Amino acid sequence: MKAAILIGxxxxxLRPFTLESxxxxxxxxxxxxxxxxxxxLKAHGVREAVLCVSYRAEDCKRAFGDGRRLGLKVxxxxxxxxxxxxxxxxxxxxxxxxxxxxxxxxxxxNAFDIRAFLRFHRAKRVEISIALTRVKDPTLYGLVLTDMExxxxxxxxxxxxxxxxxxxxxxxxxxxxxxxxxxxxxxxTYSLERGLFPERLAAGAKxxxxxxxxYWIDIGTVEKxxxxxxxxxxxxxxxxxxxxxxxxxxxxxxxxxxxPGVKVAPFARFSGAVSLGRGVRxxxxxxxxxCVVLDGAEIGDGARLERCIVGARARVGTxxxxxxxxxxxxxxxxxxxxxx
Ligand code: GDD
Ligand code: MG
Numbered sequence: 604m605k606a607a608i609l610i611g612x613x614x615x616x617l618r619p620f621t622l623e624s625x626x627x628x629x630x631x632x633x634x635x636x637x638x639x640x641x642x643x644l645k646a647h648g649v650r651e652a653v654l655c656v657s658y659r660a661e662d663c664k665r666a667f668g669d670g671r672r673l674g675l676k677v678x679x680x681x682x683x684x685x686x687x688x689x690x691x692x693x694x695x696x697x698x699x700x701x702x703x704x705x706x707x708x709x710x711x712x713n714a715f716d717i718r719a720f721l722r723f724h725r726a727k728r729v730e731i732s733i734a735l736t737r738v739k740d741p742t743l744y745g746l747v748l749t750d751m752e753x754x755x756x757x758x759x760x761x762x763x764x765x766x767x768x769x770x771x772x773x774x775x776x777x778x779x780x781x782x783x784x785x786x787x788x789x790x791x792t793y794s795l796e797r798g799l800f801p802e803r804l805a806a807g808a809k810x811x812x813x814x815x816x817x818y819w820i821d822i823g824t825v826e827k828x829x830x831x832x833x834x835x836x837x838x839x840x841x842x843x844x845x846x847x848x849x850x851x852x853x854x855x856x857x858x859x860x861x862x863p864g865v866k867v868a869p870f871a872r873f874s875g876a877v878s879l880g881r882g883v884r885x886x887x888x889x890x891x892x893x894c895v896v897l898d899g900a901e902i903g904d905g906a907r908l909e910r911c912i913v914g915a916r917a918r919v920g921t922x923x924x925x926x927x928x929x930x931x932x933x934x935x936x937x938x939x940x941x942x943x
Pocket of ligand 2: 708710821822823
């Protein structure tokens with residue numbers, strides 16, 4: 604089976620980090636984010652992926668190339684202007700061939716059993732199946748209501764709270780029969796979630812809804828991008844960190860992932876889960892709790908960081924304080940004693 608992966612969005616909710624890098628290339632424990640999902644594909648026998656690129660397309664091509672390094676065959680379809688999730692998938696139609704295709708949102712990490720999903724899809728004899736997951740706040744996602752037999756009753760993108768009737772949402776993974784493509788307009792902006800799914804349901808088509816057990820996260824916001832680091836470090840996922848990232852545990856029980864070339868000065872203190880990218884420097888007596896410091900950043904002596912992300916090559920001055928939710932852009936400077 605072949606997969607199409609949607610990675611053309613601008614990642615506006617993940618600025619400032621997505622100003623320098625498309626979402627799928629953002630580093631997570633020393634590995635581009637999308638490489639974790641590539642591992643899931645390979646583990647379930649998917650060997651070919653079509654990447655639907657648009658925003659910073661060249662960066663994506665440079666990073667993944669033809670996929671050989673990753674043990675996959677990777678090809679690309681590019682929209683010069685983003686055409687939405689539907690328009691992007693339609694572009695991949697020819698490259699996906701004649702079989703059932705797996706379609707994935709590229710900002711999701713989902714340790715799911717693709718073969719079990721396919722068995723469900725075949726058993727239900729549907730042209731579209733949607734993988735589902737359960738979340739606390741469905742208003743941020745696509746709400747999917749199913750009946751007792753696993754057929755979709757309703758698909759509602761970004762519902763308001765008074766419309767939330769369940770906690771099952773679209774996990775951003777679908778199985779499409781080739782016939783589905785005839786319902787997607789070519790060369791036009793079109794959404795799978797606001798267009799295709801509700802329209803197919805209204806036309807009386809049967810869609811399957813399969814609850815995918817296992818770890819699931821969409822890294823689309825700063826909070827979630829931080830969270831995926833903490834989950835990997837704390838062992839809440841089945842994934843191992845990327846090459847060269849070592850997981851260390853200190854005397855206070857904190858877990859630290861350190862990339863190559865990290866330098867930590869004496870008396871620095873860590874608590875919770877902390878990710879240090881390659882070449883990061885931590886000053887004397889700095890205190891870091893549940894945070895992420897990206898490649899080449901420097902944290903000054905006595906600085907205090909809590910639940911925040913420091914962008915690549917940023918400099919945090921001595922005794923500066925970065926509080927929860929701070930997202931420091933790559934290359935920025937924070938003065939000594941500043942409080943953010
Ligand atoms: N090529 C291309 N072109 N890709 C796109 C485009 C486009 O115009 N628009 C979005 N994408 C890609 C994004 O890069 C991302 O990987 C994926 O499609 C989903 O877009 P998001 O912008 O992240 O959507 P979302 O998170 O608000 O909602 C989607 O994902 C949820 C699960 O994480 C929807 O599919 C929801 O229904 C779903 O619950
Ligand atoms: Mg998303």
